[in-house]
Amino acid sequence: MSLIRSAIWRRNIPLYLMFAPIIVFFITFKYVPMFGSIMAFKHYNFGDGILHSPWVGLENFRVLFSTPATIQIIRNTLLLSLLAIFIGFPFPILLAIMLNEVRAMWFKKIVQTLIFLPHFFSWIIVAGIIVTVFSQQAGTINVLWKYLFGESYAFMYHEGSWLSIFVGSGIWKEAGFSAIVYLAALSSIDATLYEAASLDGANKWKQIWHVTLPGISSTVVLMFILAMGRVMEVGFDQVFMLQNSTVSNISEVISTYIYKIGLMGSQFSLSAAIGLFESFVSLILVVITNRIARKFGNGLW
Template identity: 90%
Template sequence: MFRSYLQETLTPYTFTIREVSLIGNSIWKRNLSLYVMFAPVIVFFIAFKYMPMAGSIMAFKHYNFGDGIWHSPWVGLDNFRVLFSTPATIQIIRNTLLLSLLSIFIGFPFPILLAIMLNEVKAMWFKRLVQTLIFLPHFFSWIIVAGIIVTVFSQQSGVVNELWKSLFGHSFAFLYHEGSWLAIFVSSGIWKEAGFSAIVYLAALGSIDSSLYEAAGLDGANKWKQIWHVTLPGISSTVVLMFILSMGRVMEVGFDQVFMLQNSTVSNISEVISTYIYKIGLMGSQFSLTAAIGLFESIVSLILVIITNRIARKFGSGLW
């Protein structure tokens, strides 16, 4: 196949099979270092992404430790019937979609806005300082972030509640009301990840030809019009790509964030698939049920990616 590809690529030039083979060997040797660098990535995906897919067969079996994955009794779709006949499962799926979609549609524009604002900053010392400050939260674990949130919003001694008391004369349980908990959940995710996510858009902004800004300025476009007509179209393909990838994670609300922030008072909206798998699968040893809901989660994510990509292709910006 490689030889036929070379022959098609190099036409209308005429080469013998030997010459094509020599050219192919030369290309291989010249790029050998790149192949070696890429090899660990291939091994990682095979070992940790593709091979574990075989474990999905547990969703169709009544798994037990004694018989193992391959010899456990086959039950077909019984695990899925049990799952979707339980009202708690429907609520968990609803919560997962709610938290994920809120995080995507509210949080998605923030990295873009940060990247555009940083790109417009001319003082390099200030730009580097701001970049450091907004990138830093990404490297905090959710244990640290949750500790900060609990300290800030504590009903007894939190900074926000002290201000609330001075204004309204009473405290407010921010972490124990569903509306305020949702706002804290979404905003904490934005605060932690928006700065780091902006790196991708900053790289895309760096590839925009500066002469386009000069031409727009000569045509009388102010800074806002330059951003609208030059900057945003210049990174539109990157924005679409990141949105498609984010839609693939709709069913994957981060376990750490939810688990560290949730409490029994707001369990009606904070219990999601990832925490359900932990509590029922690992703590309750119902591995077949959690494998079934994990497989359902993956299928839904795949469907959403395909649909989003098809919509993007209609505007000429599909991922494939």
């Protein structure tokens, strides 16, 4: 048995070497920084450093949750994240299914390029496009709006329209790239299943419902579990570039709050505390979602 294990080890050495940089990356940038989480339980200052700063226990958490602004920021984070997940989550699946049904390869390649391209734009570029398009003075949308209704509308300065722009911009930027995962899952579905369904009289819609969707259900569940783990992690770049003081009641989230009180306000212990709370809630949501998925035989672990 030991000889067999030794032979398997030697045969897989190239694979282990390929995996080594990933291990080093995660240890360096994911696990080592966890040491800094102890700042959440200290009154951190530069002079004493992380190790020698005085312990304050749960005082930082008490200060955070006794502040009305913190509760509102958590509410905003959950609102924006859940809207982005439950409205935006189906779009990559729909895109993948539609692309999978296209038979003209030249058309399929053009569409794939167009919908994948926004992913490679930074949020600075995307936000610039959005602000230009929805500008109250000369934005393309407002020109049409003024033509139809006689006056312009401040889309970026009303909470309802800002929420719509936030969710829509996230879908436009990431849905195409996220569809790659589902396209890969679709390619693994046995083509004979479609042939059998066709022989049984199933039209295209029924084939999608009874063959395509069950064929990618495990991938959908996996992606949903991962998405739930990011509920408390609303993208800083997107919110920061699109927010303004007029809609701060709904646009101030944990990531922007950490930036303002941590980097700009030098309150590192408070920012570490809310960051640790964010991670803890994300962990709970992942565990709960996975337990629910396991009941249907699609758990991640």
